[in-house]
Amino acid sequence: MTVLVATLAFGFYYWAGQPIMKKDGEAIGFTIEAGSGVRGATEQVAAAGVPVQPLLLEALVRLGGKSGKIKAGAYELEPGATPRRLVEQLVRGEFAQHALVVIEGWTFRQMRQAIAENAALKHDTVNMSDEELLAKVTPDYRQPEGLFFPDTYLFAKGASDLQIYRRAHALMQKKLEESWTGRAPGLPYKTPYEALIMASIVEKETGQKSERDLIAGVFVNRLRQGMMLQTDPTVIYGMGERFRGNIRKRDLQTDTPYNTYTRAGLPPTPIALPGTAALAAALNPARTDALYFVARGDGTSHFSGSLTEHNQAVNKYQR
Incomplete structure (x- = not known):
């Protein structure tokens, strides 16, 4: 009996260290809903197409003392990742990172178009006018042009596009304030x-x-x-x-x-x-x-x- 238990334990931990998918495969995206619990989370992983047994994955979580530590959000499992690495992602909340690049010199219209065309974002502002969108971001201005800093913005899949606008505006305000504080004397700006x-x-x-x-x-x-x-x-x-x-x-x-x-x-x-x-x-x-x-x-x-x-x-x- 002891030998059987040891064999099963060895097999389980061997499995936990083996790649779930081939290294030349494609990443698989999945989402863990809030309040899912360990079993619900592992079932959502499998239902999204990750080739892993939910009960084995659940056992790995529980044996590692990580029940209740799984974080809800959008993830991507990279080719070559092991079950142990998958659990680590879920516990650390290593959400799938997507990037949106806003180019220096773009107009606000071009920024809106790039955001609207990004399939990884949740498009909460798509039917808003510029004025309606700006009101969701800041009450301090009436026209949006120039108020958003051009940069590369990382976000989790499914994040609201409003997050991008708010982050870009906050960053522009920060950069503008810093530049204004260090401005040369006697400039013709009020x-x-x-x-x-x-x-x-x-x-x-x-x-x-x-x-x-x-x-x-x-x-x-x-x-x-x-x-x-x-x-x-x-x-x-x-x-x-x-x-x-x-x-x-x-x-x-x-x-x-x-x-x-x-x-x-x-x-x-x-x-x-x-x-x-x-x-x-x-x-x-x-x-x-x-x-x-x-x-x-x-x-x-x-x-x-x-x-x-x-x-x-x-x-x-x-x-």
């Missing part, structure tokens, strides 16, 4: 929100990180002197769906709240989601005499302190 607007313009004006502080310096100089910002990205944003990839002279002359060729000062809201570098540039711009810049065609810009020099650069690089 509020952190105005700095956020400038950061969004800087984000859209150049993909060259090394030029962002110079771009910001030009715009700060223009604001200080009461000059029009005259920046194409704001015009494009104001055109909305009318923009077809090419900005024309009549577009620059058509007034909208975002046309910085027809209206002085900053536009009413940000025009994109700025990242860390753009925030830093807007709040610590380069000290420069430049009032103009023009693209060279190689991804960099030529900066000028006078209209005459600027016109010469335009003739050289764009005509």
Whole structure:
């Protein structure tokens, strides 16, 4: 009898250390519902397609003294994982991690589209207007543009998309507050929100990180002197769906709240989601005499302190 018990015990613990699935297989996702208990949890694992005997898995949990420690949530069992590793996941709450990437310079519309297309999220906001969604996130603003930080967000499968919006907004507020606290003196912004607007313009004006502080310096100089910002990205944003990839002279002359060729000062809201570098540039711009810049065609810009020099650069690089 003793030999039989020892043999069974050896077989059980051997089983607990063997891969449940082949290492070249695919991960299997499953969800443990709240309040399931050990037996309910192991049955849910098996019902999701994990090739494991629920009673054996339950025995492994109980023999390990881990009854009552299984955490509800969404999981993924990786190929090659053993029953012992599976129990460890359940007890530690190692939930399945999915990622959503929000890109610097995206508009809020692009962010909403990426979230709506992510199949791992629970889409609680899909039928909400922008204003309704924003009200669920913060009562402090009326327009959502620029209020969400571009980053990579990890989440458990089935998490509400509202979690992403709330985390992205909280992170943007944190980054903006930090940048505002460390801002250069004498900037022409009355509020952190105005700095956020400038950061969004800087984000859209150049993909060259090394030029962002110079771009910001030009715009700060223009604001200080009461000059029009005259920046194409704001015009494009104001055109909305009318923009077809090419900005024309009549577009620059058509007034909208975002046309910085027809209206002085900053536009009413940000025009994109700025990242860390753009925030830093807007709040610590380069000290420069430049009032103009023009693209060279190689991804960099030529900066000028006078209209005459600027016109010469335009003739050289764009005509």
